[in-house]
Amino acid sequence: MSVPADEAGNPAHAIFERFLHAGECREVLGCFGELCQQLGLQGRGLQLYHGLKAALNYWSAKALWSKLDKKAGHKDYNQGTACASTKCLVVGAGPCGLRAAIELALLGARVVLLEKRDSFSRNNVLHLWPFTIHDLRALGAKKFYGRFCTGTLDHISIRQLQLILLKVALLLGVEVHINVQFKGLVPSVDTVGGQGGWRAVLQPDSSPLSHYEFDVLISAGGGKFVPEGFKRKETRGKLAIGITTNFINHHSQAEVEVAEISGVARIYNQKFFQNLYNKTGIDLENIVYYKDDTHYFVMTAKKQSLLKKGVILEDKADIESLLSPENVNRDALLSYAKEAANFSTNYRLPELEFALNHRGLPDVDMFDFTCMTRSENAALVREHNGARLLLGLVGDCLVEPFWPLGTGVARGFLAAFDAAWMVRRWAAGTPPLEVLAERESIYQHLSQTSPDNTHKNVSQYSIDPATRYPNINLQAIKANQVRDLYLVGMVEVDHKRKSDNRLSTAVSGDAYEDLLRWCQTSTAGYRGVEVTDFTTSWTSGLALCALVHRFRPDLLDFDSVDPQDPVQTHQMMLDTAEQELGIQPVLSSTEMATMAEPDRLGLITYLSQFYEAFKTSPEAEEVSKKPLSPHGTRGAILFLSKLQKRRNLTHKRAQDSAQKDAEVKRSRRNAEVGLPQVPRGMLCWPPARGESSDACYFCGRRVYILERASAEGRFFHRGCFQCWRCGATLRLGDYTFDEEDGHFYCSLHYPNPPSMELPQDEPPPLPDGVAPRGRRRLEEIEVTFRELEQQGIKLEKLLRDEDGAPADKKTQWMNQLLYLVQKKNSLMSEESDLMITVQELKLEEQQWQLDQKLRYYMNMEESLKTPEDSVAEHEILAQLLDVVNKRNALIHIQDEKRLSELQA
């Protein structure tokens, strides 16, 4: 880069220009050291910044200073004094560590940043949200990297982003050390009366930084590094294999002309993927191409095609072994990636040449992108001998992004701002538990943020969370809920492997706390809703409405919910959740509206079903965007069963009306002669809809939570759910309920519709294949259900009866119970999927019958001529309408199924 002519004579200016345009990490650090030496500057922090500014006051530098001054002038930084006596250590010079370091420097803290690598070699390209673009521009990104966001799509390579941020950080006085690895924490031996700080154990241990004492540690070491004391959770979805690859960009005219691909997915362009497969044998779900420092491609590949093309050597059930280096043929992988890149750009990128990764190898990576980890908490405080240390996580270290959504760096920056806000509160002397509670309240929002639900006015963004998250409640979590984040003394280092963690989280992790937090995050910002517990917070029904509305705004209009009628509101939500989401009620609407302490368990287990239903996508908000889900089909089947129920009632009513007339007459006669009235069909048992949930509708005995099933607002043991006529076990969604006699029937034994003769043709036989296997699995599920029920009953009894048990014991039982509930929910969902398959076969048969009926009724309707036929006509029209409705419902279900297959 040439130095402007008028600056050439000034060596400091020339060095500064070299610094601005340096393209390697070491080069940047080298130039900066040289510059400080040339100017005789030795200070650090903002003092250094002011020194540089005073020394470099030529036009090009001045343009940068004016940007940074504007930034530094924000009131949150209090003119660089907000954290003047805070000493921070930041681990990791990835984009998020650097971004956090910049904020801390602007707050006036002393900031030391260390990074174990000595080069920035990540070629991969990150998608940028509008606020990140604005943010980087405000930091002078264009001054350092002229091509910043000049293309058609907004993105940047990780290494370019790191270079920009590193330069800003250095200018603001951050002390950056590369080739230094953080290994752990030790309280300073000099600590007296809380005056001392904490130090880092480093590699190499000869590093002078080993003596640096700090009171804030920000960990931004990426997904693989989390400091001791934090718990990680791993989520893994159904296997999805991502491949990333980078090719050298020579910036030739031919390359410039090739268009980027913002993302093409199979369901939107079947032809493209079919052609790709026919021509190359490569089978993809989607592909993205960004042109940046490199030509960057990212794609989701189907396992079978990787096996066929010899990329994966052997099919294995265990995902880690499947994608382990020993089971992957690297050369075949390189060819696969290159072929896909060539095809998708129409072979218009001349001679693709792999860029190299930090190991000097062709930059191609293959991984299961549904495997992600996140930290349960964003921060904690450690105290030893009176010395306190605030620890905060940012970036992948806090939450690993689900990369197809391109959320990584944006959420990483949001977390960096949140962490800086936390440090500001810490420096202001806010009590530690309050700082932690506020940080956790904010953290709840992170996983749900998107450009759509964060404030639109990105120019107003600052570290103050209220400028970014609409309706944020900074007190959603209370200080007493975060006590376990204040650790006194030394903590044990958790050396367990990720998979061990997964197991322990499932069995003994704090599922209860997780659920509470999830409910708090999901309902945050809704009018009249403040979730602090699993009892009174839910009585009005608004919290449940808010929870459902957050993920499925199409299911209800939150603003029109009447808070004055909680039973009605709950009933509406119970019905909606059951029909639309396949979530079974655990409590009745009356119980939900009163929420006595004993019902708490029921509510917790009910809400855990929502958690299961909505968490399926790592980005929960995406659930709401899915046009159809398996629950959709389930909902449709429930709908169909209700339709059938209504139809049958129509017939039954017609049959019963004559009988009723007779009864009315008899009743009148009895009254006339003074005989007592015996109301017909009046049942003392079972209870009406909306009442108790803990007595079985059928046998009257207690029904424990894990045994509980529900239909038509009645609760019962799964085993008691039988046809009133033949005693066959009924399944949810495959029964008929007669509201008048209060009995459930199987479809065979519901009182027959009017005896209109149907054509005698036989329906086609049900296809076989699914049925025997499905039936076997249903039997296995039944056995597991029974085991779970037994364990669940024991736990529920303990929780209800052992009132004096220690709190931690109770929490442990609660977590175990929730774990069983989760298992039960997933079994129920598997069961209902199987039932859907079985029912779909039945539906085919039904459709055939309906077609026959339709024809039959239409013929009958045509043959009616005389006025006396009007009653019969009315009945036939009702039948016709009914058949048409039912056919529509069937078509709806089949459409849904086809669509969800396409989506899957």
Ligand SMILES: NC(=O)C1=CN([C@@H]2O[C@H](COP(=O)(O)OP(=O)(O)OC[C@H]3O[C@@H](n4cnc5c(N)ncnc54)[C@H](OP(=O)(O)O)[C@@H]3O)[C@@H](O)[C@H]2O)C=CC1
């Ligand atoms: N392949 C990809 O596409 C990747 C994309 N990203 C993107 O970048 C975003 C931001 O990432 P960010 O959170 O900043 O994390 P990064 O992984 O980018 O940066 C973390 C840095 O810290 C280093 N580090 C880890 N442990 C230590 C330690 N103990 N001491 C010193 N240094 C350490 C890491 O080195 P090392 O890596 O050697 O452990 C790495 O250089 C992500 O959300 C994601 O979107 C991030 C990583 C990879």
